[in-house]
Amino acid sequence: MTRQDFEDPFRPDHFFDRARKLLLPLETPLAARPNESVINPEFIPPRGFISRDAAVLIPIVERSTATVLLTRRTLQLRKHAGQIAFPGGKIDPTDADATAAALREAQEEIGLDPAMVEPIGGLDPYIAGTGYRITAIVARVAPDHHLVLNPAEVDATFEVPLSFLMTPENHQTISRDFDGVRYSLYEMPYDQHHIWGVTAGIIRGLYERLFR
Structure with missing residues (x-):
């Protein structure tokens, strides 16, 4: 084994060791987590804002x-059509x-x-302007996994190096205006893919918890 093997934080064994130490425990109850985002600190809830709980999976493929x-x-979805996303949605009863x-x-x-x-573990909640308090769950995924896409929701999947x-x-x-309010958002262009908004914000949160 080379010295580089020991130093590479993106080798799966090294990354998951780090993640287990620094991510929130999976058993942390939703009610015990902060009702505000540490990832999106500039978000100011409008009057009448109600947060609804949602969850996404951050699938880390063990290559x-x-x-x-x-x-x-x-593209057929009514909201966020064509956008890059983690698999996820609202938390059902x-x-x-x-x-x-x-x-x-x-x-x-x-x-x-x-x-x-x-x-493996979770991130601090991300409060989206759409009214969702999103809990991201980081998970190890076997490299020989098999996918069957639901065409009503997803038209493609792709993998991005964790190191990128x-x-x-x-x-x-970037800055975007939504309902008359200007927001600063992250974006992470990769090949032909435009990763931005909530997805990029959650990725930034993963970086800040594990590597900053």
Whole structure:
């Protein structure tokens, strides 16, 4: 084994060791987590804002150098059509917790078998302007996983090297106006893919918790 093997933080064994130490425990109850985002600190809830709980899965594929599995939402969706996203959605009353919701949504959207997934830990909530308090669950995914996309929700998946997403020089900022309010958002262009908004904000949160 070379010295580089020991120093590479994106080898799966090294990355998951770090993640287990620094991520929030999976058993942390939703009610015990802060009702504000530490990832999106400039977000000011408008009057009458009500947060609803949602969960997404951050699937880290266990390749020789770890990758992150992302989806592209179908163009037929009423909201966020064509955007790059993690598999996920709102937490249903039947879900035991955020982890259960994230695993269920990943199976429904891209056919990811929960047996191929090992949840590791969570991030601090991300408060989206759409009214969702999003809990992101980081998980190890076996490299021989098989996907079956739900065409009503997802039209493609792709993998991005974790090292690219965890390099702060790749984290650009943009400004967008929504309902008369100007927001600063992250974007991380990768090949032909435009990763931005909530997805990029969650990725930035992963970087800040594990590598900053």
